[in-house]
Amino acid sequence: MGNLKFTIDDTCVKCGACAEDCPVQCITEGVTRFNIGKGCIGCGDCYSICPVGAVQMHKRETPKSNSQTSEC
Numbered sequence: 001m002g003n004l005k006f007t008i009d010d011t012c013v014k015c016g017a018c019a020e021d022c023p024v025q026c027i028t029e030g031v032t033r034f035n036i037g038k039g040c041i042g043c044g045d046c047y048s049i050c051p052v053g054a055v056q057m058h059k060r061e062t063p064k065s066n067s068q069t070s071e072c
């Protein structure tokens, strides 16, 4: 949840620090890198802890209020 989305790129060295630190355990080990799965609460701990900067932070696009006025 939140406005931020986190992903792990190919520079991941599979140290496992992010998975250990994730408060909701949504990071799992993949074949070539770790992956962030469902359940991420956007706390940013993985982003802060990664020693090689493999965690990328993205702003979520929130498609809301597209000139939509809710009238009865």
Ligand code: SF4
Pocket: 006, 018, 021, 022, 023, 024, 025, 026, 027, 036, 039, 040, 041, 042, 043, 044, 045, 046, 047
């Ligand atoms: S942002 Fe927080 S909840 Fe989401 S994957 Fe990283 S450590 Fe886990």
Ligand code: SF4
Pocket: 008, 011, 012, 013, 014, 015, 016, 017, 018, 019, 033, 034, 049, 050, 051, 052, 053, 054, 055
């Ligand atoms: S902390 Fe960084 S390098 Fe370590 S497993 Fe997570 S993404 Fe990969």
